[in-house]
Amino acid sequence: LPSVDELAATLKGLGLEQVPHQPGTWPSLNPMDVYRSHITELLSRSSGIDPKVIYPTLAWTAKPENGDLQCAVPALRIGKKGDDLKAKAEELAKGFPESPLVECRPNATWLAFFFKPQPLTSLIIPQVLKAGASYGFNPNLGLKNPEKPEEGRKKMIVEFSSPNIAKPFHAGHLRSTIIGGFLANLYEAAGNDVIRMNYLGDWGKQYGVLAVGFDKFGSEENLVANPIGHLYDVYVKISAIAHEEGEQLKAKKAEIAKAQESGGDVTQLEAEVKKIEEEGVDQQARDYFKRMVDGEPKALGIWKRFRDLSIDKYKQTYARLNIRYDDYSGESQIKDESMEAAARIMQEKGVSEDSDGAVIVDLTKYSKKLGKAIVKKKDGTSLYLTRDIGAAFERMEKYKFDKMIYVVASQQDLHLAQLFKIEEAMGRKDVSEKCQHINFGMVLGMSTRKGTAKFLDDILRDVGEKMHEVMRTNEEKYKQVEHPEKVADTLGISAVMVQDMKGKRINNYTFDMDRMTSFEGDTGPYLQYAHARLCSIYRKSAEKVPDLPKPDQLATVDLSPLFESMHAADLVRQLASWPDVFLNTLKTQEPTTVLTYLFKMSHALSSSYDHLQVVGSEKSVMEARLALYCAARIVLGNGMRLLGLNPVERM
Ligand code: ARG
Structure with missing residues (x-):
């Protein structure tokens, strides 16, 4: 620093x-x-x-x-x-x-x-060049007590992505991944001790269904090769059978009723019904899930394998987005004890009540909108909400967090509001007041040319391919790119991410392949281009002038050749405001705060090139301008990395 x-x-x-x-x-x-x-x-x-x-x-x-x-x-x-x-x-x-x-x-x-522009230039450019990758960030903000750093940093959990095993990775998960990754970076850059947590949907009767399906349709080879896709296929197939059986049951029961009315013989039909009810997928899945709940090693073993293989695969995909997790938690990991303890408190404090054999919490006394929430089903099993209650207390126990953020689609506003209110009613303001739901709107029309995208990998591959096509339309430039496929992949990812983060989180947006992969307009590829261009300016100069100062030596060059330029002054002013933009982003918690700034700077850069040419200028002028452009590259790169983008040096 x-x-x-x-x-x-x-x-x-x-x-x-x-x-x-x-x-x-x-x-x-x-x-x-x-x-x-x-x-x-x-x-x-x-x-x-x-x-x-x-x-x-x-x-x-x-x-x-x-x-x-x-x-x-x-x-x-x-x-x-x-x-x-x-x-x-x-x-x-x-x-x-x-x-x-x-x-x-x-x-x-x-x-x-x-x-005054001259002192500003003399102050800012060396500061940016010296601070480099840390410019703009402030690790003191996350200290528990800035006066006493030895007291440590604030502990913060960011829970994001949280897909469901054997189900499609839908737009809600995509946005949670992108926005959550950004927020984790943001709070880390402010010096918080951030725990990145993925809370997988990996528990419930549907995982009994999946295991039964795997017995019928599973292939060891496919499972290992492509766990996420294969488990989904299996799940779709077995669900179809379960559905079909359900329809048959309904039909047969109706037939029985009709036959009984006319006094017909129903023995055969009843035998058929019994067979489905006792041996059908639904019952098998129930039995299987019961064995999982009871902790039977064999049943748990298969399910754990599905989980572990899926996580391995997820890790690879997240890595493409520069995301790694500290904790792969999930609904399955929540201990019965935690949920039982919570149930006891809810009962003792009169928070919950019996209703027809189930247990509910009537939240309408706090607000009509919160409604009544079921926390235990008639058959005694837990629900999504019950597990979230247990999870929050376990996390407090394990991490003693100062703040926890749930990055979840606004479709689940009610769920999270219920969760926080129940914690509060239980007398656990120490938890509820530290929790925040960061919500976001929907993605409309997220389908690709190959049909509706189901998995994160497919989405990334599709935009990568589209990006490759776009790059190819400029034959000249395309030929100069060393690893076009790799660059296309990175640009594609930037395209998706920037489109997602461009507007306010709460707004819906339309997934538009053509628009997001364009080099024109405020897009990911445009931002990458702005960064790559700054890199290429230095590279080209270094080719022409052998003894050019290295980027880290530019901090001491004479900056006076910049003093007369309005364009330089404007850029310097923007560089000076980046640390404030960072602070403001901590307030808004909106990626668009950063993006708006980066686009504004990119526009200022592109209109400055004609006025502040580097290659071909006199050496002292060249050095001063390079110092400015290197500082700009640092700030652009810092902002992009904060968003989770991978700034490219050539494209
Ligand atoms: N797996 C859930 C879903 O796909 C999202 C989990 C959100 N996090 C939570 N703590 N409830 O809908």
Whole structure:
């Protein structure tokens, strides 16, 4: 991490004797903190207003003509009602001391602070180049107590993806994976101790169905080769039989009723019904699942094998998305004891009640919308909700988390609201208040040319192929790419992820292959292109100029050739705001906060190239521009990696 001493030296060179440092800020990690503290100190000195009042009023501006930071004079809480605030703004601006870093101008009832471009450039570019992959992030934020780092970091669970074994990986899982991966990165970059957890759907009667199906249709070879696909096939086949048997039962029972009315003989029909009821798939599955619940080793062994092989396969696919998990949990892992203990508390506290042999929690007394939730079925078995209650307490026991995020589609809003409310009613605010549901909207029309996508691998393969086609339309460029298939794969993944993260999480969006794989518009490939171009600028320069400083040596080059350029100043300003964008993202918890910034920067970059050419310029000019572009590459890369993208260097 960049040191305060380095910053002090740089600021001294700019004419500032001391590092401006308001409490609770991190000047060596965030240049905006330097500016906010500096402005606060000067304004406080000239006006006598308490720095604690000034600091929080300093806000970003929407338009450059309003300055880089602004302050609403009314927010300074000075003077009395009816005062002329415009005049006050003028007076404050006039009294604002001379500064090497900023200029203060009145703007109606606002104060507008403009960063002087030269010192900003001299401050930012070396800072970005030195901080490199850490620029923008702040690992102090996750400390339990920033004053006492030895007390450790906040423990945080991010539960995401959570697909169901032997079922399709649907859009809800895709979004949970992408958004959850991003949130885990985000909180880690803020210094939290993050546990990435996958909570598999791997328990319930359907896994008895699956085992019965595997007996009939399973193939050891296919299972090992493609566990996820094969188990799904088996499940589909056996479910069809179970369904068919169910229909037969209904029909035969109707026939029996009819025959009995007319006094006919039903012995044969009854025998048939009995046979299905006793020997059909449904009963076999029940028996099998009972053996699993009872912990019979053989039954559990097969099921565990399905689970383990599926997890192995998932791990490979997640790796393509730069995701790894610390904990492959799942509904099956929740201990009976935890659920029984929870049931006891619910009963003792009068949270739950009997209803027709089942146990329910009537949440309508808290809110009508929450309805009544079943926590135990008539036959005594647990449900999805029961397992989530047990899981939350087990996780608290195991990890003592400070915060837990469930990344789950908004279709399950009610489920999670019920979960949190039940915990609270049980007197476990220590858990419920630390939990948050991060929800998101639906993906519409997620089908591909090969039919409806069922598995994550298929989705990624399809976009990879489509991306390859798009790349091929530019024959010239295509020929220069070394491993086109690999690049297409990475770009395809970026395409899917960026499309998913572009809008607010809660919005639905349409899965549009053509749009997401285009190099035009705000897409993943466009962002990758912006990054690759910055890499290629350095590469090409290094080919032409043999003794060019290495990227990490650019921090000390003379930056004065950038001082006259508006384009450079604009880019530098954007680089300076990246740490604030990161902070803001922690507030919004929206990937679009990062993406919007990255696209804005990419646009600024692409309109700067004509004005700030590198190859062909004089050496000193070349070095200064390269320092700028390398800094831009670092910030673009940091943002992309935060989102979970894999920035490419060539394409
Ligand atoms: N497996 C569930 C599904 O596919 C999602 C699990 C979400 N997490 C939770 N703790 N309930 O619908």
